[in-house]
Amino acid sequence: MTNSILINNGRIIDPSQKMDSIGSLLIVNGRIAWVGDNNDKLPASDYGILDAKGLIICPGFIDMHCHLRQPGFEEKETISSGSRAAAKGGFTTICCMPNTNPPLDSQGMIDYIKVTATNEGATRVLPIGCISRARAGKELVEMGELAEAGVIGFSDDGEPVKSSRLMRQAMEYSLAFGLPIIEHCEDTLLSENGQMNEGIIATKLGLCGIPNAAEENIVSRDIALAELTGARLHVAHVSTRGSVELLRRAKEKDLNITAEVTPHHLTLTEDRVINYDTNAKVNPPLRTEKDVETLIAALKEGVIDIIVTDHAPHTDNDKLCEFALAPFGMSVFETAISSLLKLVHQKQIDIKLLISKLTAEPAKIIGNNFGKLGTLTVGETADITILNPDIEWVVDVNRFVSKGKNNPLNGEKFKGKVMATIHNGKFTYRDDSIKPRAKV
Amino acid sequence: MRTIQQEKRVSLDGKRGIPIDSVWQHKHILDLDDFTPAEIELVMQTTDAMHEILSRPIKKVPALRGKSLVTLFYEPSTRTRSSFDLAAKNLSADVINLAASTSSVLKGECLVDTLETLEALGTDIIIMRHPHSGSPYVAARHVKAHIINAGDGWHAHPTQALLDLYTIRQHKSKFKDLKVTIIGDIKHSRVARSNIWGLTKMGARVKLCCPFTLLPMGLDKSHGNFPDIEVEPNIDRALKGADVAMALRLQLERQQSGLLPSLREYTKMYQLTEEKLAHAKDDVIVLHPGPVNEDIEISSSVVHGPRSLINQQVKNGVAVRMALLYLLSGGTH
Amino acid sequence: MGKNIIMNAADIRRTLARISHEIIEHNKSTQHLILVGMRTRGVPLANRLAANIEGFEGVSVPVGALDISLYRDDLPSLELQPVVKSTDIPVNIDNKAVVLVDDVLYTGRSTRAAMDALIDLGRPHSIQLAVLVDRGHRELPIRADYVGKNMPSSRHEEIQVRLKESDGTDEVAIIPTPTKEEQP
Numbered sequence: 001m002t003n004s005i006l007i008n009n010g011r012i013i014d015p016s017q018k019m020d021s022i023g024s025l026l027i028v029n030g031r032i033a034w035v036g037d038n039n040d041k042l043p044a045s046d047y048g049i050l051d052a053k054g055l056i057i058c059p060g061f062i063d064m065h066c067h068l069r070q071p072g073f074e075e076k077e078t079i080s081s082g083s084r085a086a087a088k089g090g091f092t093t094i095c096c097m098p099n100t101n102p103p104l105d106s107q108g109m110i111d112y113i114k115v116t117a118t119n120e121g122a123t124r125v126l127p128i129g130c131i132s133r134a135r136a137g138k139e140l141v142e143m144g145e146l147a148e149a150g151v152i153g154f155s156d157d158g159e160p161v162k163s164s165r166l167m168r169q170a171m172e173y174s175l176a177f178g179l180p181i182i183e184h185c186e187d188t189l190l191s192e193n194g195q196m197n198e199g200i201i202a203t204k205l206g207l208c209g210i211p212n213a214a215e216e217n218i219v220s221r222d223i224a225l226a227e228l229t230g231a232r233l234h235v236a237h238v239s240t241r242g243s244v245e246l247l248r249r250a251k252e253k254d255l256n257i258t259a260e261v262t263p264h265h266l267t268l269t270e271d272r273v274i275n276y277d278t279n280a281k282v283n284p285p286l287r288t289e290k291d292v293e294t295l296i297a298a299l300k301e302g303v304i305d306i307i308v309t310d311h312a313p314h315t316d317n318d319k320l321c322e323f324a325l326a327p328f329g330m331s332v333f334e335t336a337i338s339s340l341l342k343l344v345h346q347k348q349i350d351i352k353l354l355i356s357k358l359t360a361e362p363a364k365i366i367g368n369n370f371g372k373l374g375t376l377t378v379g380e381t382a383d384i385t386i387l388n389p390d391i392e393w394v395v396d397v398n399r400f401v402s403k404g405k406n407n408p409l410n411g412e413k414f415k416g417k418v419m420a421t422i423h424n425g426k427f428t429y430r431d432d433s434i435k436p437r438a439k440v
Numbered sequence: 441m442r443t444i445q446q447e448k449r450v451s452l453d454g455k456r457g458i459p460i461d462s463v464w465q466h467k468h469i470l471d472l473d474d475f476t477p478a479e480i481e482l483v484m485q486t487t488d489a490m491h492e493i494l495s496r497p498i499k500k501v502p503a504l505r506g507k508s509l510v511t512l513f514y515e516p517s518t519r520t521r522s523s524f525d526l527a528a529k530n531l532s533a534d535v536i537n538l539a540a541s542t543s544s545v546l547k548g549e550c551l552v553d554t555l556e557t558l559e560a561l562g563t564d565i566i567i568m569r570h571p572h573s574g575s576p577y578v579a580a581r582h583v584k585a586h587i588i589n590a591g592d593g594w595h596a597h598p599t600q601a602l603l604d605l606y607t608i609r610q611h612k613s614k615f616k617d618l619k620v621t622i623i624g625d626i627k628h629s630r631v632a633r634s635n636i637w638g639l640t641k642m643g644a645r646v647k648l649c650c651p652f653t654l655l656p657m658g659l660d661k662s663h664g665n666f667p668d669i670e671v672e673p674n675i676d677r678a679l680k681g682a683d684v685a686m687a688l689r690l691q692l693e694r695q696q697s698g699l700l701p702s703l704r705e706y707t708k709m710y711q712l713t714e715e716k717l718a719h720a721k722d723d724v725i726v727l728h729p730g731p732v733n734e735d736i737e738i739s740s741s742v743v744h745g746p747r748s749l750i751n752q753q754v755k756n757g758v759a760v761r762m763a764l765l766y767l768l769s770g771g772t773h
Numbered sequence: 774m775g776k777n778i779i780m781n782a783a784d785i786r787r788t789l790a791r792i793s794h795e796i797i798e799h800n801k802s803t804q805h806l807i808l809v810g811m812r813t814r815g816v817p818l819a820n821r822l823a824a825n826i827e828g829f830e831g832v833s834v835p836v837g838a839l840d841i842s843l844y845r846d847d848l849p850s851l852e853l854q855p856v857v858k859s860t861d862i863p864v865n866i867d868n869k870a871v872v873l874v875d876d877v878l879y880t881g882r883s884t885r886a887a888m889d890a891l892i893d894l895g896r897p898h899s900i901q902l903a904v905l906v907d908r909g910h911r912e913l914p915i916r917a918d919y920v921g922k923n924m925p926s927s928r929h930e931e932i933q934v935r936l937k938e939s940d941g942t943d944e945v946a947i948i949p950t951p952t953k954e955e956q957p
Contacts, residue, residue, distance in 0.1 A: 200658030204473070204666050206573035206595025206633060209657055274665075276574030320552055320582075322572035324593070482856065489840060489859045498893045503843035531843070766843070766857060 003425065004028045005436055006042070007386065010052025014059055015356035016363070016375035025057055027382040030425030035378060048436040052386060055419060058355045059374045060092025060383030061337070062362040065157070065182075065236060065260060065308035067329070068094075068125070070116065072101025077313040077403045079113070080120040082333070085402035086311070087428035089333035090358075090418035092383035093124040093373055095366070098135070099158040105130035105141045110149035122428040124383075126370060128182060131156045131170045137163055140170055147177040152366050155182035157236060158283075160218050162188060167222065171231030180232040180258065180365065183222050185243070186284065190214035195324055197270040197285040205276065207323060210285050212240035219243045223250045226257055234365065235259040237310050239284035241294035248303045258305040258365050261295050263339040264330055266307070268292075272408050278319040278326035280408040282312070296348055299357060306365065307357045309336045313404020331404030335395055337387065339409070341416035344389070351389065384422040386434070393417055464767055468580045468587040471596035472637040480605065480642060486763035487606050487756070493530065494759055504533035504769055509565040510558050512538045513590070517569055519730055519754060520590050520600070524567050527761035533565075533769075551575060552582050559583040565768060568592075573630075586768045594628050600729050601634035603760040605642065607753050608684055611725050615642035621678050621720075623649040623712055624688030624737050627656045631729040632688055640667035647671070649678035650710065653699040675709065675716050682720040686727040687712045687738040703736065712738040717747065725749050776933065779924060782943035785905070788921040789818070792903055793825035795919050800870050803830055805898065807866060809837040811875040811887050812858055817938035818905060819874040837862030839873070844886035866895040872919075876934040878904040881915035906945055908932050 007025045012035065014020075023037035026047065034043050063086065069077040077085075079096075086094045096113065098104030104113065110127050117125030129151035130141045135158070143154060154174060160183060161167040171181055191214040196202050198209025219235055223246060226233040235247065238259050250257050264282060269289055272280035280286060298304040312329025319326050337358075343349045363374030372380045395412045397405040421429040463482045472480070493499055509528045511521055521537070528535045540554065551570075558566055565586045568576050573593030580587045591597040605615075612618055620639050626632045626648050639646050647670045648655065659671055672678040679685060690706065700706050717724060726738075726747045734740040742748060780788070800806055803826060810819030816838045823836045842857040873887050888900055903919035908926040924947070926932060931948045935941075 198657045200666050203656035203658050204633075206593050206630060208594075211657075271665075276577045317550070320550075320578075322551060322570065322578060323574045324572040486857050489842075489857045492859045492861065493843075496894055501843040501893065502889070763857075 003030070004033070004047035005050060005425075006039075006047045006439075007050045007052050007057055007384070008039070010055045010057040010386070012057045012376065013352055013355050014359075014376040015352055016059065016360040017377060019376070020352055024052075025376065025384070027384075027422070027425045030382055032376055032378050032380055032382050035376060047439055049439055050386075050420070050434065050436040054388065054390075056351070056387040056389060057376075058385050058387065059359040059376050060385050060421065060423060061090045061358040062093040062366070062374055063091050063309050063311070063333075064095045064152070064306060064362045064365065065262075066094050066096055066311040066333070067099065067313065068096040069313060070100060071112070075315055075403070076318070078120075079116045079125060080122075081401065081403050082311070082313070083117065083121040083123040083125060084428070085331075085333040085400065087122040087421045087423065088401050088418065089309070089335075090337050090385040090387065090421050090429075091123055091333065092385070092421060092423040092428070093126060093366075095126045095128050095152050097128055097155060097157040098130045099156075103130050103135050104128070104151075105133050105135070105146075107142070107145045107149040110146055110151060114150060123423055124370070126150070126152045126366065128152055128157070129154050131161055131181065132166060135159060137161055137166060140166070140173055143173055143177060143179075147179055150369070151179065152369075153180040153182045153234060155184065155236065157182065157184045160184050160186045160188065164221060164225070168225050168229060171225055171229040171233070175229065175231050178232070178367075180234040182234045182236050183218065184236050185215050185218035185222065187214045187217040190217065194285070195281065196273045197287050199270060199288065201270045201273060205273065207273075210283075212242050212287070212291070215240050215284055216242040216246060219246050223247075223255065223257065226250070226255050227253070230256065232256045233258075237262050237265065237284055237308070238295065238298075238304055239265045239287050239291065241291050244294050244298040244303055247298070248301075251303060259303065260306045260308045261299060261304045262308060262310045263332060263336045266292065266295055266299070267339045267342060268408070276323045277408050278321070278323055279330065279406045279410075281323065281326050281328055282310070282330050283328035296343065300349060300353060305357070306362045307340065307354075308362075309333055311402070311404075313402050314406045315403070316405060319406050329404075329406065331397075331400065331402045331407045333402055334400050335407055335409050335414070338393075338395075338414035338417050341387075341389055342414065345415055382422055382425040385418060386420040386422075387416065388419045389416040391415070391417055391419075466768065468576070468589075469598050469764055469768065470576050470580060470587065470589045472598050472601055472634050472641065475638070475641060477641050477643075480602070480638060483602055483760065483763055483767065484606055484609055486767060487759045490759040490762040490766070491756070493762070494755070499530050500532060501530065502532045503766055504528065504531035507533045507564045507769055508536070508562060509533045509567065509765070510536045510538055510563045511567045511590070512540060512554070512558070513569040514540050514575075515569050515571050515591070517590070519757070520569065523754070523757040524588075524590060524761050527758050527765055530758070530762055531765055533765065536563075551578060555579050555583045559585055565765065588764065588768070591630055593630065594633070595630050596634045597630040597729075598634050598638075599757070599761055599764060600631050601638040602764070603753055603757045604631075604635055604686070604727055604729070605638050606756050606760050607727060607749050608725070610752070610756075611749070612683060615639070615644045618644040618683045619647065619681055619721075620644050620684040620686065621647045621649055621682040622686045622688065623675060623678065623710060625654045625690050625694060626650050626688070627654045628691065628694070629688050635686065636667055636669060640669070645670070647678050647682070649673065649675050651700065651706070654694070676719050679716055679719040682724055684725055684727065685712060685717060685720055689729065689731065690733060690737045692733070692736075707736055711736065712742055714739065714741055714745065717742065727753060730754065776946040776948040778944055778946045780906075780922060780945035785921075785943045785945070788905065789821050790825055792919045792921060793822050793829060796822065796872055796901075796903065797826060797830060799901070799918070803832045803834055805868065805870050806872065807835045807837060807862075807864060807869045808872050808874055809839050809862060809891065811873060811883065812838055812840045814876040814934055814936055814939060815839075815874045817936050818876060820938075822872075822874060822903070835864045837864075839887055839890055841883055841886040841890055844890045846882060846886065860890065860894075862894060866891065866897045868896070868898045870899050870901065871897045872901045872903050874903045876905050876936075877932050878902070878907045878915075878917050878920075879910055879932075881911045881913035884915050885913050905934060906932055
């Protein structure tokens with residue numbers, strides 16, 4: 001077999017080209033060589049064939065927000081294990097947050113991530129740099145150098161930038177590089193000691209709550225600062241209906257603001273925490289039915305631009321403890337698309353919209369510094385995800401590729417999953433049932 | 441001639457040796473939210489029997505002979521711990537008291553490891569107090585021993601609520617429509633939460649009274665996850681027609697953390713005094729889980745007055761805990 | 774297979790009358806006597822004996838109720854924990870002649886438990902045992918001082934005592950219970 005493969009006869013969905021049709025796609029030498037519905041017109045003659053009847057062929061997913069834990073917390077995840085888990089989840093590009101140890105606040109650290117990812121990664125790994133040195137919230141990182149080293153944006157994720165003055169300076173300084181400031185919006189005085197969403201469940205469980213206002217306060221501040229400075233602001237993991245309201249108003253003003261939401265905030269509520277399930281402990285916390293409805297509507301409306309995983313793996317021991325002592329975070333890569341397909345099956349969102357939020361939309365935010373991402377355009381790198389939207393399966397965290405088994409959906413039955421992921425023309429994940437055959 | 445009455449309260453059939461399992465479904469006692477009214481009633485009746493034992497010159501029966509029991513307290517406690525200790529000893533169980541400090545937890549001594557050690561030692565019942573809500577649930581998931589929650593964070597203190605229920609039952613003919621007013625720091629109170637569950641399950645009507653900074657969120661609407669209760673910030677109105685007034689201990693650090701402008705104002709507005717009690721029914725009874733901050737949340741004249749059942753609560757605590765230990769120790773759950 | 778009634782209401786009344794006389798006769802005086810019924814059916818039987826004695830002698834004898842659940846020797850291994858009820862003994866039993874009253878005497882283990890329970894309550898002068906039915910099969914060296922009816926039985930049979938106070942009717946029946954082999 002040569003390094004050419006024909007993905008034959010699937011439903012090709014590529015929102016970047018507004019494409020949704022039954023057809024085939026030819027990959028030659030790691031690039032997309034041909035897309036069409038008449039195989040007689042194929043430009044090559046020697047290729048393997050992957051039969052994609054009943055499957056969806058779409059651009060490889062892009063995750064603009066995940067935690068790969070390397071360096072410093074390799075017991076939770078590594079670039080190798082995390083990117084392989086991502087590939088299993090259909091992702092071909094992932095952007096890792098800088099809250100490692102040491103944090104990604106210098107050119108050397110960015111280089112380290114890129115070299116390690118090139119050598120060991122199963123996906124494209126694009127780092128995000130810190131906003132403040134050591135994420136301490138005191139002084140800015142050398143944004144110019146980090147931009148040069150290849151970050152896609154700046155974030156102190158896990159913590160907000162508490163000082164409004166530093167945030168203003170970060171926005172102003174980042175303007176020169178055209179990169180977004182990605183903010184974890186949390187007023188830490190309001191969320192102090194908080195373990196879960198503030199409300200009746202927290203009251204029942206006797207856990208300290210995190211009010212919606214803790215998020216909205218900082219969303220509001222950052223919007224004002226973005227308006228003041230003209231900088232690019234990207235609001236991380238939006239979780240409340242109030243934030244959606246603020247973002248909607250900001251977008252009406254044509255500010256340079258984008259926002260993201262996670263699969264769990266789109267599909268799960270605070271009820272998951274009953275029984276003190278530490279695997280459902282995330283920050284921002286799982287909210288209420290009302291918030292979930294608003295987030296889905298905001299996604300459709302375009303107020304929220306993209307879906308990210310906020311994949312945050314932890315070891316079993318990290319989570320096997322008192323609820324208040326357990327770290328926040330969920331291992332999301334391997335359930336993300338199945339959770340989201342549930343919304344499609346429930347007819348809450350359209351499959352094309354879903355794919356767009358995982359491909360074309362994040363590609364717009366990242367820009368073209370790293371090649372053209374999130375598209376099936378002929379001539380571009382072959383980053384492709386193949387989905388079976390109807391196959392049923394049951395989550396078993398013990399079969400996760402990720403080192404983090406911390407996922408509250410263990411045992412849950414889902415419809416739809418990733419069957420194969422192709423990055424740079426090579427399979428980075430392939431379900432046992434998918435076997436390319438030689439052309440007869 | 442004195443005739444022994446047939447037990448009036450027994451709704452179970454009257455055969456000797458009727459199994460408690462027909463009513464009792466608990467392997468652990470974690471909170472009252474999963475108790476049925478029949479189970480609570482069984483606890484009350486069993487407590488009656490234990491109460492009689494406490495009135496004997498020899499307050500010891502052999503029921504729990506050969507059982508080993510550990511009190512694992514991650515928080516300081518005098519009355520709950522000694523109450524359990526005494527209850528277990530009255531039933532002839534072997535008791536080990538372990539005081540684990542929270543600092544050792546922070547040093548990396550993991551709760552699950554400690555529990556597994558206790559399990560390896562062959563402990564039958566673990567009585568656990570912990571500063572973090574939900575910790576007994578972690579324990580119940582990971583060891584075979586029976587777990588009794590002796591207070592976890594802000595969440596639950598089921599044995600306290602049961603002894604409160606028992607004390608109320610000694611003085612009031614029925615729980616149905618009984619008006620109970622709970623006054624004080626509801627937000628941080630595991631006693632309040634467990635009492636709300638227990639009282640409402642038995643049909644009592646619960647009213648909460650506190651400044652809104654000490655009220656937990658989400659009580660204003662009805663929902664399946666928590667009982668429906670009334671909130672009344674004015675203590676005079678809250679006590680109007682009350683059959684039971686329960687004052688909660690005010691942690692003095694609440695003022696420092698800004699939840700109260702001053703202790704003076706709290707005392708003035710929320711202290712349970714004779715004067716405020718005048719709004720309640722004439723035969724109102726007064727409860728307090730202890731330890732009491734006299735003249736802060738409750739005036740000393742009320743504490744030592746005729747309506748106060750605070751000492752009786754302590755005495756009932758031993759009997760209730762004996763009952764619970766007995767109920768838990770049997771059966772093959 | 775049906776139940777076989779071995780004592781009816783009249784039999785029970787006559788038997789209790791006889792036992793009452795025996796108790797008076799045996800103890801010479803009723804002055805230091807106390808009747809203690811073992812829960813559940815020993816209690817109404819003790820009440821009836823006390824009423825008889827009052828009728829015959831014009832003296833009121835104190836009656837108590839004893840719950841032995843907490844003293845059972847089979848508690849740790851018992852699959853089904855029994856419901857424990859109050860012990861209620863109105864007078865100090867020190868130096869009293871205590872007559873334990875029970876419906877059926879079988880293995881003797883309940884009586885052993887009852888004696889332990891009584892001794893935790895005080896130091897009686899003597900403990901005597903009155904039962905309505907003695908069905909044999911003793912496992913401990915215990916015998917009754919007053920027996921209503923000796924009823925040799927098989928271990929596969931159940932002796933069912935029903936009393937007006939607890940069951941609405943007075944009768945003693947013998948009911949065959951299927952052995953393991955006979956079970957479907």
